Amino acid sequence: MLSVQQVSGGYSGEAILKDISFQVEQGELFGVLGPNGSGKTTLLKMISGILPFQQGEILIRGKRLQEYGIKQLAQMVAVHSQHSSQSFSYTVKETVSLGRYAHQKGWFQTWSKEDEDIVQRVMDQTGISSFQNKNIQELSGGEKQRVFLAQALAQKPEILLLDEPTNHLDLSYQKELLDLLKLWTTENGLTVISIFHDLNLAGLYCDRLLLLEKGTININHIPNEVLREDRIRDVYHTKIQKHPHPKVAAPQMVLLPEVNRGTKVIEINETMLHVSNEFIDLRSPSPLRTMSSGVVGSGTGWHQSFVNRHVSKDYNCDDHRVEMASFLKSKGFEPSETVGMMTAVWLEDVAYQLLEQNNFSIFVVVTAGVGNAVDASKSEQHSLQLTPGTINTWIFVNGELTEEAFIQSIMTATEAKVKAMHDLMVLDEVTGTIATGTSTDSILIAASQTGKLLDFAGTITPLGKLISKAVYQCTTKAIQKSQQRKKT
Numbered sequence: 001m002l003s004v005q006q007v008s009g010g011y012s013g014e015a016i017l018k019d020i021s022f023q024v025e026q027g028e029l030f031g032v033l034g035p036n037g038s039g040k041t042t043l044l045k046m047i048s049g050i051l052p053f054q055q056g057e058i059l060i061r062g063k064r065l066q067e068y069g070i071k072q073l074a075q076m077v078a079v080h081s082q083h084s085s086q087s088f089s090y091t092v093k094e095t096v097s098l099g100r101y102a103h104q105k106g107w108f109q110t111w112s113k114e115d116e117d118i119v120q121r122v123m124d125q126t127g128i129s130s131f132q133n134k135n136i137q138e139l140s141g142g143e144k145q146r147v148f149l150a151q152a153l154a155q156k157p158e159i160l161l162l163d164e165p166t167n168h169l170d171l172s173y174q175k176e177l178l179d180l181l182k183l184w185t186t187e188n189g190l191t192v193i194s195i196f197h198d199l200n201l202a203g204l205y206c207d208r209l210l211l212l213e214k215g216t217i218n219i220n221h222i223p224n225e226v227l228r229e230d231r232i233r234d235v236y237h238t239k240i241q242k243h244p245h246p247k248v249a250a251p252q253m254v255l256l257p258e259v260n261r262g263t264k265v266i267e268i269n270e271t272m273l274h275v276s277n278e279f280i281d282l283r284s285p286s287p288l289r290t291m292s293s294g295v296v297g298s299g300t301g302w303h304q305s306f307v308n309r310h311v312s313k314d315y316n317c318d319d320h321r322v323e324m325a326s327f328l329k330s331k332g333f334e335p336s337e338t339v340g341m342m343t344a345v346w347l348e349d350v351a352y353q354l355l356e357q358n359n360f361s362i363f364v365v366v367t368a369g370v371g372n373a374v375d376a377s378k379s380e381q382h383s384l385q386l387t388p389g390t391i392n393t394w395i396f397v398n399g400e401l402t403e404e405a406f407i408q409s410i411m412t413a414t415e416a417k418v419k420a421m422h423d424l425m426v427l428d429e430v431t432g433t434i435a436t437g438t439s440t441d442s443i444l445i446a447a448s449q450t451g452k453l454l455d456f457a458g459t460i461t462p463l464g465k466l467i468s469k470a471v472y473q474c475t476t477k478a479i480q481k482s483q484q485r486k487k488t
């Protein structure tokens with residue numbers, strides 16, 4: 001659809017863009033990225049024919065840009081600029097209708113039913129129909145933005161050029177606009193070339209990205225390749241980290257602020273642990289990075305409070321998340337900052353231990369009830385029955401964990417727990433074999449992310465050794481206490 005071939009040029013003879021070559025296929029949503037002043041707007045101006053270039057060629061559908069007449073080019077290419085200054089005192093509908101100009105024929109231009117239908121449709125799609133008779137000068141920045149997008153869409157172009165289309169738009173309109181553009185590209189074959197400052201929106205919606213750096217192409221590739229930590233750090237000179245989007249296969253980047261509220265070195269230990277009959281809690285002086293299977297606060301996150309709550313054996317687990325959240329609130333814990341677990345065991349049977357090594361330490365807390373014990377290798381013999389009898393394991397690490405170490409910590413702790421059950425010969429009552437856990441066990445790894453960097457947590461690494469030992473010993477002790485209680 002569009003071919004830019006070795007284009008160089010800029011303003012007053014100075015070459016802002018140098019030797020730019022790339023192609024955009026029909027129906028692509030193509031993002032242009034780059035730091036301030038890297039030449040993004042200059043490139044769009046050249047493609048739209050506003051700014052002549054000194055060298056190279058720009059071809060649209062194989063024909064040189066210079067060979068198109070003004071009106072013919074306007075039928076092919078529409079430009080939506082954040083700097084649109086054509087407000088004057090037109091109404092919204094009149095402004096959108098100007099987009100039909102390129103399609104009107106002859107000296108006596110008539111307004112056809114097709115023109116009217118298209119204008120009404122694009123106004124509906126951009127959510128501006130309700131104020132179509134308002135003067136454009138009375139609109140907010142975001143509303144104006146949508147009017148100019150509607151005007152560009154009314155032009156029914158084959159190529160739509162956008163300069164930061166989401167600028168001024170609130171969150172929901174950003175999403176609606178980009179969803180709409182995506183729909184127009186996939187269903188109508190519209191080709192969109194858009195400048196983005198928001199790398200995450202570009203990563204989420206674009207098929208390909210062109211990254212400009214000082215007027216040259218750094219890379220032209222799929223988002224996952226362009227949005228690489230090292231590349232973005234070098235081009236934008238800023239600290240960022242890449243994360244997968246939780247729902248979509250798209251790269252997302254987060255900024256790493258220089259002033260980080262979690263940099264104070266802290267040590268989580270038993271002085272922060274409170275045990276009552278109702279719940280065990282630990283409040284950390286600062287948020288900890290967590291990976292857990294708690295009823296509240298599961299998955300990965302940052303949490304500051306940790307609660308293991310006693311519930312009776314006949315606790316109704318139907319809407320346990322909602323019920324647990326309201327319980328936490330009633331006890332003064334903020335659910336969004338808390339990892340919450342449940343257990344039916346007596347909380348005073350808790351076992352905990354602080355283990356220290358060179359420059360880091362771990363604090364492990366275990367409650368264990370094994371009435372519900374299951375041999376994982378024979379679990380198909382069990383029917384699904386969610387009861388709160390469970391082993392809850394908390395591992396606080398006073399150190400910095402990699403993502404790998406978080407996952408390995410869970411594996412190592414599980415192995416240590418299984419071994420404790422094995423050595424105590426805890427039986428699965430259905431199969432009569434040695435159990436490996438209970439059906440509702442929960443685990444928490446919570447790291448201060450300050451101090452010593454701990455890359456790994458496999459069983460024979462320094463961190464893994466402490467986890468193995470503390471989890472084995474605490475699980476053993478907690479099971480013994482609970483078994484002892486049953487006997488008496």
Ligand SMILES: Nc1ncnc2c1ncn2[C@@H]1O[C@H](COP(=O)(O)OP(=O)(O)OP(=O)(O)O)[C@@H](O)[C@H]1O
Pocket residue numbers: 011016034035036037038039040041042043
């Ligand atoms: N009309 C102009 N006359 C002269 N120089 C200009 C003109 N417009 C832009 N420039 C210069 O060209 C360079 C590239 O500008 P351009 O607007 O293309 O960058 P950009 O990547 O779009 O930046 P931003 O992210 O800040 O919008 C800048 O150094 C700028 O000062």
